[in-house]
Amino acid sequence: MAKISVVNFQSLDGVVQSVLSADEDREGGFAHGGWVSAGMDEAVAEFMQGATLAAGGLLLGRKTYETFAATWAPADQSEPAVAAMNRIPKYVASRTLTSGSWNNTVVLGPDLVSAVREIPEELVVFGSAELLRTLLAHGVVDELHLLTFPLVLGSGKKMFGELSSPLPLQLEVSRTTPSGVTISSYSVG
Template identity: 35%
Template sequence: MRRITVTNHVSLDGVMQAPASPEEDLRGHFPYGGWAVPDSDDVLASEMSAGMGEGGAMLFGRRTYETMAAFWPHQTDGNPFTTFLDAADKFVVSRNPNLDLPWQNSMLLAGNAADTVAELKQTDGDDLGILGSGDLVRSLAAAHLIDEYVLIMHPLVLGTGTRLFGRTYQRLELTRSVTTPKGVIVAYYRPI
């Protein structure tokens, strides 16, 4: 059986929207895109690279897949994330059975997210990692399909934006944490 791990940047008030760039996700006229970038440092990069070294497949919601597919396959700067993401199997959850998936190694899971992911989770294969994909995370959390959360908590409060958990009730147990020099806490949680 495959495990599912969610890895997401969040503000202290739980916002996950548009951590990487101003244009990443403008829904609701979100004004703070790129909020996570100033907190990058070598400790955070090392912690995220360690997770890449474990390999695995990726699981995306449609919107996050389209954003990632428009950027990562076109990077030529030698970034190790490009190599990892290009090589990984990418499962994309969508209600649209005709969704075009141009990025190599991409497979569509058409239908209800909780149902299609529950079926995938029961198969043999690599563990699954989720980046972004807030709607998908909330759906899978409500169905108790998430095995681990890696929350990259930044020392800021945004006050607006899409929150990772929304109205989901979830008790978590801290299994490990790392604090970076810039005050980012990388916390590893498992649902209990």
Template identity: 40%
Template structure:
């Protein structure tokens, strides 16, 4: 079975909306598009983290597909990222699109979870999700993601579309690779780590003050 890999840019507070430019996605009144600008350096291996789709088949949500479709086919033929993305096979999850115009693009029909399960079972290259926040949340809830590449930029945005919402499925992750760029971007790779194992540090019997505090919480007064 081939792997499903997710790669995304995020702010320190988990926002992934419009990292590339102000016009990328201003929906919801978001005015900070282009927040990753100025943080690039030579240590950032775009290809190793799957952001260019090299040697993989790409899976995109509808909004990310439309952003990419309007940009990458119009870049110079020798642009390395355009070259790999334009050539890659692309699967698009959408309830509204009926026709795709970017070459090598295939529309996923019906339930996206079932479609991805079927794709993972097929032989071929690993599947690569780029951006596509809503799709990531759907696939995370279905426990279909095998690897997360999250590049966290040293910015706090305060509002915008988040990588994970309050409806996320609680789960543990295991860090398998980590690197920090000279500009402070933390490039981490995680794999699923099973269920979260809650616990507490050993301590003496709770103090009287602690018992009062707990009672206040129980009564909704804390």
């Protein structure tokens, strides 16, 4: 099985819902969409570009996949991160999709964990909180890269939700960007 790294934005209180735009995910009446924009700076952008360029493939939940496909497929292909997003394989965990519209998309079957273990590329998971919890429960995540924004939202979907057991992490590196975003990288287990 290839290495699986997770890269996620979260608020200080662990909210991961609707990070990029107001209309991304209003489930539960969430009204704070697009909250990462205030903390985006060059250091965050560089980290995200590096994570994208290093990915051998993406592993995404359906909602994140649909958002990414709508954003990245039509974007300017002359940008290295955009070209990488469109070139690399996209593996989608979904109970409803049977095929994907974005090039190099593979929709994984119902035995998600077994399918993930067969993927040869090093994978990066962006967003996809429900998928993340499944992967963590089955012990297949190797690294967590958490970009914590200096903002408390007070409500919204949490990254970890309820875990069945504690999740031991080893801090590998942490730094703070000029806008106050803390980028912390952990090994899992």
